[in-house]
Amino acid sequence: MKSPIAINDISVKFGDKAILDHLSYEFESGKIICLIGPSGAGKSTFIKAIVGMQKLDSGNVEVLERKIPDREVLGKLGYMAQEDALFKELTGKQNLEFFGSLQGIKKKDLQGKLDKAAATVNLTKQLNQSISNYSGGMQRRLSLAIALQTDAPILLLDEPTVGIDPELRQEIWxxxxxxxxxGKTILITTHVMDEAERCDVVLMLRNxxxxxxxxxKEIKEKYQVTSVEEAFIVAGKNLELENKGAAK
Incomplete structure (x- = not known):
């Protein structure tokens, strides 16, 4: 079976700076992949490239064996952006229903999926409230519920647990x-390193x-450390030393 997402030598530049520099990777079905890196490392740009929202300077992305951008593929992605894209004049339930229709969820199945997603993010009691009255954290949880309710085989979640309390974060995970x-393929961006410990695969993005x-486990063994956070620090220092050596 071919990879659900194939990243083929992609590059994105903002001015003279390479945000993504000839990246390639093939994702596996049924895996949670964490993309970690400091703020400004290009994590959101990477996800936008998969969705087709980011123009590439080189390379291409294939999702479900179709080159991106492709409008048909969008209906097969559960996407949660870093910035909430919600209709503030609607209730939480109306937002879930609207996006559910765009996601292609059958009407007879929508209520059950909606209820489950809302319960997962602890918004059941607030579903009939206008989201103009939601806090920032509640709006974030609603955006996550919209992604979780879909039947899409791929979930792309950009910083999904920011502003969410630890107990609820456990339930979401x-x-x-x-x-x-x-069997879903799930890509999560995060800078919360302890979350990376829960993933099947960790991709460290820097420069x-x-x-x-x-x-x-493999990453911790490679760098002979006890946490992914320590591994990220060591890998970053190694990269700096390599760059200094190359500059001499």
């Missing part, structure tokens, strides 16, 4: 694992390059 076990990739 349990649901993500459940969906991965059903436009993947500086390390593998399971959390």
């Amino acid at each position: 349990e649901e993500l694992r459940n969906q991965a076990n059903q 436009g390059k993947f500086i390390a990739e593998g399971s959390p």
Whole structure:
């Protein structure tokens, strides 16, 4: 079976700066992949490239064996952007219903999926409120619920747990694992390093390059450390030393 997402030598430049620098990677179905890196590393740009919202300077992206951008493929992606794109004049439920129709969820199935997604992010009691009255954290949770309710085989979640309390974050991760076990491919960006420990694969992005990739266990063993956070620091220092050596 071909990779659900194939990244083929993609580059994105903003001016003279390479945000993504000739990246290639093939994703596996049924896996949670964490893309980690400091702010400004290009994590959101990487996800936008997969969705087709970011123009590439070189290379291409294939999703479900179709080159991106492709409008048909969009209906097969559950996408949560870093910035919430919600209709403030509607209630939480109306937002879920509207986006559910765009996602192609059958009307007879929508209520059940909507209820489950809302419960996962602890918004059931607030569904009939206008989201103009939601806090920033509640709007973030609603955006996540919109992505979780879809039948799409691929979830692309940009910083999905920012502003969410630890107890609810645990429940969300349990649901993500459940969906991965059903065969979904899930890509999550985060700068919360302890979340990377929960992933099947960690991709470390820095200076436009993947500086390390593998399971959390493999990465910790490679750098002889006890956490992914320590591995990221060591990998970053190694990269700086390599760059200094190359500059001499």
